Amino acid sequence: MGRRAVPLAAPLVLVLAAALAGCTGQVHLRPGPARPAASAEDGFPLRKGDGLHVVNDINLVLPEGWLALGSDGCLAPPAAAEEAGGEHGQGDGPLPCPPAAMRLRFNVSDGGSVSRDDLGSDTGWKRPNVVCPGSVGQVGSAVPALVKWEKGEDFELVSGERVEQTAWRLKCEGGAPFETRLWLVPDADVALDVAIVDPAADYDRIARSMDLSRYTP
Numbered sequence: 112m113g114r115r116a117v118p119l120a121a122p123l124v125l126v127l128a129a130a131l132a133g134c135t136g137q138v139h140l141r142p143g144p145a146r147p148a149a150s151a152e153d154g155f156p157l158r159k160g161d162g163l164h165v166v167n168d169i170n171l172v173l174p175e176g177w178l179a180l181g182s183d184g185c186l187a188p189p190a191a192a193e194e195a196g197g198e199h200g201q202g203d204g205p206l207p208c209p210p211a212a213m214r215l216r217f218n219v220s221d222g223g224s225v226s227r228d229d230l231g232s233d234t235g236w237k238r239p240n241v242v243c244p245g246s247v248g249q250v251g252s253a254v255p256a257l258v259k260w261e262k263g264e265d266f267e268l269v270s271g272e273r274v275e276q277t278a279w280r281l282k283c284e285g286g287a288p289f290e291t292r293l294w295l296v297p298d299a300d301v302a303l304d305v306a307i308v309d310p311a312a313d314y315d316r317i318a319r320s321m322d323l324s325r326y327t328p
Contacts, residue, residue, distance in 0.1 A: 119126040141311045157270055166215050168327065169301070172320035174313055180206045186217030188312035210240065212306040213314055218328070219295070219302045225276065227297055233260050237280035240306040241291050255281035258288050272296050279309075300328055315319045321327035 127185060151287040160175025166184045173179065176189030176228050184223035185208035195206045208214065219225035229235030236257070261275035290308040295301075303318050 116133075125177050132155065138323060155322070167217060168325040169215065170322040170325065171215075172318055174316060177317075180208055180212065185210075185212050186215065186317060187212040188309050188314075190309060190311065210244070211305065211309040213303055213317060214240075214302050216302045216304065218300050220300050225293065225295060225302045227295065229293065230275050230277040230295060231262065233257055233279075234269075235260075235277060235293065236281065236291050238291075238293075238304065238306070240304075241281075243286060244307055245286070245290070252303075253283055254284045258282050259321075263292075266319060267295070268319070268321050268323060270322045272323055274318060275322075296321075298322065299323050299326060301326070 143236065144301075148227060154173060157172060158174070160290070160325075162173045162177070164171055164173050164179050166179075166182070171186075176192070178187050178189075178192035180187050180192070182193065187209055188211060191209040191211040192225065195209045203204075216225065222237070232304045234257075241255070243255050248253040253328075257279060259280040261278050263278060265273060265275050267273055273296070275297065276293065278290050280288055280290055290310075292305045292308055294303040301323070305314055308314070
């Protein structure tokens with residue numbers, strides 16, 4: 112069984128947010144009015160070890176062990192965060208965003224980078240960062256082939272926006288199949304995506320925790 116959700120009252124959430132702001136460098140971190148300052152019944156229930164994070168006025172929850180790499184919406188699960196830190200070493204500038212990280216993207220319809228048509232398409236997975244594992248970052252990165260397209264269940268954020276999601280199962284020559292995922296908030300023109308899914312990471316919980324009540328497109 113998973114860990115039991117622990118609802119936090121508004122004053123405690125505000126204190127927690129202030130403390131996290133000091134240790135993460137997010138000076139203007141503020142819980143959104145819809146989540147998680149609301150009660151567990153009408154807000155997003157927090158678990159022990161959760162952290163509050165904000166990117167461009169979008170509030171979300173990072174489960175224990177997740178790490179925000181930089182300030183541009185790169186959210187790495189525990190294994191990917193540890194690997195990125197170990198490979199990068201110390202004093203080499205910002206950590207690279209690993210392929211298993213969740214990327215928060217804005218104004219995604221500009222230039223046609225992500226659209227609603229992608230969610231219902233066998234080719235909607237074709238984003239520049241979706242390449243075969245082991246060839247990430249290489250010149251002439253290997254391109255995978257589609258195994259299966261699966262439309263996920265849409266859901267509503269506590270701030271009222273509708274989220275549509277899709278996953279694609281892909282394969283590479285000589286390698287094991289892997290999954291890539293995309294979540295789109297059409298009304299806000301915001302998307303979350305993962306190039307190479309880590310099966311152990313709870314991406315969906317982060318997507319469902321988003322609070323866009325302070326966000327202005």
